[in-house]
Amino acid sequence: MSDYLNEQAIRDKLNDLSERIREANYKYHVEDKPEISDQEYDALLASLKELEAKYPDFIQEDSPTKQVGGALKASFKTISHPHRMMSLDNAFNHEDIEQFEASIHRALASEGQLEYIAELKIDGLSINLFYEKGILLWAATRGNGAQGEDITINILGIPGLPRRLKDAPDTLEVRGEVYLAKEEFARINAEREELGEAIFKNPRNAAAGTVRNIDPKVPASRNLQAFFYGLGSSRELAVKTQAELLNWLEIQGFKVNPDRKVVSGVAEIERLMEDWRLKRPNLAYEVDGVVLKINNLQLQEELGSTSRAPRWAIAYKFPAEEVITVLQGISLQVGRTGKVTPVAELEPRILEGTEVSRATLHNPGFITELDLRVGDRVLIHKSGGIIPEIIRVITEERPEGLVPYHFPMTCPKCEATLLEDGANVRCVNPACPAQQIQKLSYFASRTAMDIEGLAIKTLELLLAKGLIKGIADLYDLKTDDLKDLEGFGEVSATKLIANIQKSKEQPLNRLLVALGLPHVGSRTAVVLARAFPSLAAFKNADLEDLIALNDIGETTAEAILKALQQSDMQNLLNALEAKGLNPKAERAVTSDVLKGKTFVLTGALNEPRTVIQTRLEALGARVASSVSKKTDYVVAGENAGSKLTKAEGLGIKILNEQGLSDLLEALASVD
Numbered sequence: 001m002s003d004y005l006n007e008q009a010i011r012d013k014l015n016d017l018s019e020r021i022r023e024a025n026y027k028y029h030v031e032d033k034p035e036i037s038d039q040e041y042d043a044l045l046a047s048l049k050e051l052e053a054k055y056p057d058f059i060q061e062d063s064p065t066k067q068v069g070g071a072l073k074a075s076f077k078t079i080s081h082p083h084r085m086m087s088l089d090n091a092f093n094h095e096d097i098e099q100f101e102a103s104i105h106r107a108l109a110s111e112g113q114l115e116y117i118a119e120l121k122i123d124g125l126s127i128n129l130f131y132e133k134g135i136l137l138w139a140a141t142r143g144n145g146a147q148g149e150d151i152t153i154n155i156l157g158i159p160g161l162p163r164r165l166k167d168a169p170d171t172l173e174v175r176g177e178v179y180l181a182k183e184e185f186a187r188i189n190a191e192r193e194e195l196g197e198a199i200f201k202n203p204r205n206a207a208a209g210t211v212r213n214i215d216p217k218v219p220a221s222r223n224l225q226a227f228f229y230g231l232g233s234s235r236e237l238a239v240k241t242q243a244e245l246l247n248w249l250e251i252q253g254f255k256v257n258p259d260r261k262v263v264s265g266v267a268e269i270e271r272l273m274e275d276w277r278l279k280r281p282n283l284a285y286e287v288d289g290v291v292l293k294i295n296n297l298q299l300q301e302e303l304g305s306t307s308r309a310p311r312w313a314i315a316y317k318f319p320a321e322e323v324i325t326v327l328q329g330i331s332l333q334v335g336r337t338g339k340v341t342p343v344a345e346l347e348p349r350i351l352e353g354t355e356v357s358r359a360t361l362h363n364p365g366f367i368t369e370l371d372l373r374v375g376d377r378v379l380i381h382k383s384g385g386i387i388p389e390i391i392r393v394i395t396e397e398r399p400e401g402l403v404p405y406h407f408p409m410t411c412p413k414c415e416a417t418l419l420e421d422g423a424n425v426r427c428v429n430p431a432c433p434a435q436q437i438q439k440l441s442y443f444a445s446r447t448a449m450d451i452e453g454l455a456i457k458t459l460e461l462l463l464a465k466g467l468i469k470g471i472a473d474l475y476d477l478k479t480d481d482l483k484d485l486e487g488f489g490e491v492s493a494t495k496l497i498a499n500i501q502k503s504k505e506q507p508l509n510r511l512l513v514a515l516g517l518p519h520v521g522s523r524t525a526v527v528l529a530r531a532f533p534s535l536a537a538f539k540n541a542d543l544e545d546l547i548a549l550n551d552i553g554e555t556t557a558e559a560i561l562k563a564l565q566q567s568d569m570q571n572l573l574n575a576l577e578a579k580g581l582n583p584k585a586e587r588a589v590t591s592d593v594l595k596g597k598t599f600v601l602t603g604a605l606n607e608p609r610t611v612i613q614t615r616l617e618a619l620g621a622r623v624a625s626s627v628s629k630k631t632d633y634v635v636a637g638e639n640a641g642s643k644l645t646k647a648e649g650l651g652i653k654i655l656n657e658q659g660l661s662d663l664l665e666a667l668a669s670v671d
Contacts, residue, residue, distance in 0.1 A: 017048040021064040076149035079140040083232030088315040100314050115295045117242045119260045123286040124179030125208045131172040134165040154219040158226045160255020173232030180207045181284050184223045196422030203286045217553040228254040241295045258628045289317040322381045325349045332412045336438035338426040359388040363423045364407040373402040448514035449503040453496045472575035508583040518559035533585035593667045595620035597632045603640030635660050
């Protein structure tokens with residue numbers, strides 16, 4: 001009887017672990033909404049592997065340890081991978097790496113030093129590209145390893161993804177990882193949060209949700225990136241190592257991560273991991289470890305694979321960047337659209353190299369879901385490596401007497417009643433001083449009308465003195481209005497007035513950004529300005545006109561039109577025209593004078609990067625996110641870091657912004 005109970009207990013444990021892993025796989029791969037962290041998932045999988053190794057007779061045929069990925073989404077056509085897409089086993093510490101190397105020595109019956117190539121493990125979505133006679137036929141997600149989803153149309157705009165290859169085998173599968181840069185991830189989440197939509201929990205989910213969106217305009221509107229790292233089979237290529245294979249991919253035009261290195265032995269691997277652990281916070285994209293692969297392709301063949309992972313590669317994971325702190329209070333911020341955002345005031349902690357004392361709480365529902373209480377000990381991390389966020393309350397350590405937080409329903413700035421708007425709450429008082437300040441500040445910001453000297457403190461002073469009530473009033477200000485104000489004199493007052501008047505010369509796309517229209521950032525504003533080259537034309541745009549534009553989906557078009565039809569917006573546009581603002585679209589300069597040239601932008605630049613990128617792309621250039629030997633120019637602003645250092649080491653031409661202007665002017669005179 002006891003044997004039966006023991007056997008049943010083992011089966012129950014295996015079933016429980018398997019079901020939890022399958023559920024996690026479904027949430028992660030299909031719904032793109034993981035409910036547990038990568039660390040918790042890895043721990044579950046490790047427990048299942050350990051139990052199966054101890055009791056091999058009880059291993060289930062459909063065990064998650066034998067499978068890759070999750071189920072397929074029914075909304076996409078299914079494609080079979082000619083060669084199975086594998087997953088990777090994980091290592092978490094020095095002992096795991098020693099065991100990995102020992103297993104390779106046993107399999108090869110050799111004690112010689114092993115050479116690996118180390119590549120950063122990007123936190124994104126795995127894809128497979130299939131080429132026939134050098135022409136891209138399809139692209140698919142990894143799916144369950146054997147079959148994936150056809151996402152071809154959604155990935156064609158990714159830079160560094162060639163549609164045609166030269167001197168390639170008759171058929172070729174190229175494997176890569178699609179990702180979103182930290183900056184783009186933050187932009188998308190800010191936009192979704194403003195609309196009351198669920199935010200993405202990490203860049204991997206954002207990339208997956210973008211690539212697998214049934215509306216191709218969604219991925220077209222987001223700056224998807226990809227690194228390519230391997231092939232389904234390399235037998236037909238004249239390469240002998242993984243390093244040579246990556247070089248071959250670069251020559252073919254694929255974007256390959258330049259941060260890769262050949263290493264030998266466990267000690268060198270550990271030094272590399274420590275080096276990358278320190279560099280990790282400064283990367284433009286999220287990584288969760290380093291992938292180690294046997295460099296020799298013949299040895300890879302000899303080592304082979306298990307049912308789910310190659311024996312010649314392993315993912316060495318970074319330790320989780322999470323810290324525990326105390327929630328000292330909750331403050332409320334009022335944005336320019338009236339949205340009220342709760343913010344956690346935290347006991348300061350160092351997280352990924354910076355001190356964190358505040359974290360976004362998104363909306364009232366987020367507080368309720370976590371049951372946050374002032375005084376709680378909480379676990380925080382940086383969402384996407386950028387935004388501090390509370391991920392868990394340490395309820396087992398909750399002090400006695402803490403009471404649930406009740407979200408106030410009056411505006412903290414003007415005391416107007418707040419209204420629920422989906423997941424958010426808003427102050428709908430148009431005279432709310434907090435909204436006015438934020439709207440004015442956004443209008444004058446560097447990415448909008450770029451009015452130097454019009455800081456928030458100055459705007460608060462102008463409002464308090466009754467010199468302005470809204471945006472249009474800025475253009476009525478005179479030097480005499482300012483020179484006697486605190487912090488001003490004749491010279492500074494004259495300079496600010498000159499800067500305000502100079503902003504009338506800004507092109508139409510800048511004004512469209514400054515108006516704070518929904519979904520309208522720098523890139524979308526350029527598209528709109530080119531389609532409607534005057535303010536009058538834009539004011540008269542209808543829904544059909546907007547939907548017809550590239551990169552403008554139906555949702556965005558409807559939101560823009562609704563904002564345009566608001567009486568407050570109509571009054572503002574009429575008032576600005578009356579003050580002498582009649583901006584026109586910048587002349588769309590297009591040529592191929594920079595065709596074949598690759599630029600990288602780095603450091604703090606005076607112009608928004610999206611504006612510079614649009615200008616360069618209009619001239620045929622490619623703007624890349626990382627420096628490689630194929631880079632032609634690096635445009636460097638202040639505090640340029642590792643990209644500038646690498647460019648100098650490679651002897652790449654370095655330009656400052658004036659140097660770029662001189663180059664473009666010289667090319668224009670020749671063109």
